[in-house]
Amino acid sequence: MGKAVLVLFFCLLPVMVMAQSLANISDTLKISNDTAVAQRDLIDIARSIFKIKPRKISTTEKKKIYFSVLPISSSDGRSGGRALFTSTTAAFYLGDQATTNLSSFTFTPYFNLKGRYGLPIRSNIWLDNNQWNIVGDTRMLVYPQYTWGLGGNQPEGDKFLVNYKYARFYQTVMKKIEPYLYAGLGYNLDYYLDIDSDGDNNLRNFTHYKYGTATDQDVFSSGVTFNLLYDTRRNSINPLPGAYVNVVYRANSKILGSHTNWQSLYIDLRKYVSLSNSGPKNVLAFWSYYWTSLTPGTPYLNLPSLGWEPYQRSGRGFVQNRYRGQRLAYFETEYRRDITRNGLLGFVLFANVNSVTEANTHDFVYWHPAGGTGLRFKFNKKSGTNISLDYGVSKNFSSINLNLGETF
Numbered sequence: 001m002g003k004a005v006l007v008l009f010f011c012l013l014p015v016m017v018m019a020q021s022l023a024n025i026s027d028t029l030k031i032s033n034d035t036a037v038a039q040r041d042l043i044d045i046a047r048s049i050f051k052i053k054p055r056k057i058s059t060t061e062k063k064k065i066y067f068s069v070l071p072i073s074s075s076d077g078r079s080g081g082r083a084l085f086t087s088t089t090a091a092f093y094l095g096d097q098a099t100t101n102l103s104s105f106t107f108t109p110y111f112n113l114k115g116r117y118g119l120p121i122r123s124n125i126w127l128d129n130n131q132w133n134i135v136g137d138t139r140m141l142v143y144p145q146y147t148w149g150l151g152g153n154q155p156e157g158d159k160f161l162v163n164y165k166y167a168r169f170y171q172t173v174m175k176k177i178e179p180y181l182y183a184g185l186g187y188n189l190d191y192y193l194d195i196d197s198d199g200d201n202n203l204r205n206f207t208h209y210k211y212g213t214a215t216d217q218d219v220f221s222s223g224v225t226f227n228l229l230y231d232t233r234r235n236s237i238n239p240l241p242g243a244y245v246n247v248v249y250r251a252n253s254k255i256l257g258s259h260t261n262w263q264s265l266y267i268d269l270r271k272y273v274s275l276s277n278s279g280p281k282n283v284l285a286f287w288s289y290y291w292t293s294l295t296p297g298t299p300y301l302n303l304p305s306l307g308w309e310p311y312q313r314s315g316r317g318f319v320q321n322r323y324r325g326q327r328l329a330y331f332e333t334e335y336r337r338d339i340t341r342n343g344l345l346g347f348v349l350f351a352n353v354n355s356v357t358e359a360n361t362h363d364f365v366y367w368h369p370a371g372g373t374g375l376r377f378k379f380n381k382k383s384g385t386n387i388s389l390d391y392g393v394s395k396n397f398s399s400i401n402l403n404l405g406e407t408f
Contacts, residue, residue, distance in 0.1 A: 212299025
């Protein structure tokens, strides 16, 4: 891990030096009365280096699409190995920009050098005047992954490799019922194929859990969701001060093809507080979620697990899937600050803690903290998209995470 940090540092050092140099030049460009600084991003720097003139946009042109593309080879903070991936984000408005949130579409195909493949597609669409919000999550994965069983006190070395293929199709449609408040229905499908294990042992014997752990058996979960959303953020890619609350109740039924009847509840709370009224970004962000299985019969791979919440961003500093249980509680705080006044460079400091319930008592007993820091490089100032490079550390593990957009 130390070598990986050094390699990333020296690879990024020329970019950081060049960006800082250009940032100092642009910092002298005052917009009016010494009260504002022109914003710059990596696209501006590329144009400066290669002498590319920006396309002229007519005054009648309203709809725009802002692309951000990040092709890279990096350490995979989720598995501890190496990964090749390309993250492409398209941000656009489907209505009046004054009254309509920024919509986004993200495609992140990746290949892990330990045999993990993925084709995830996520979308968050806001229709004109925010009358409707449509959220989608579609994935096709080949996903060998270690599991540590149930509970929060499993030794680091007591892990078990599970091989499987995974297909996901989640779609949710919500209607505005009050300003910032939405309600709607959705459909969630999870299909785990060819669940297998390495060695003579099997997942059922290792976990002592009977649902969805049989060797060479597929697991199919299909259910409707009931959704409530309160969202005062204008931009989910790089949230400004505001609040976010999302409640999802999921009911899986054999009538819809699910192998077992089971229900779950997911509650996501976020708050963004600005620490200054003007000038560079200076924000304190809070995130917590509570995820619980409400009934027996939930397949093992559908149980709440660290790093498997809808956006798979929790648990920086932990290996994904490290803790799993019938219920999971998670808390994270992050301080976000611009380094340059033009917003080109920034940094974050973060800390998080999580706990899952024990298999026998269903109580939260063990709490696991992690913390870290990161750099932010403004990739596209029009959409607010940052390149996020984070280093997180917990007991017995550390990780480097590279993403387009903020973690939450």
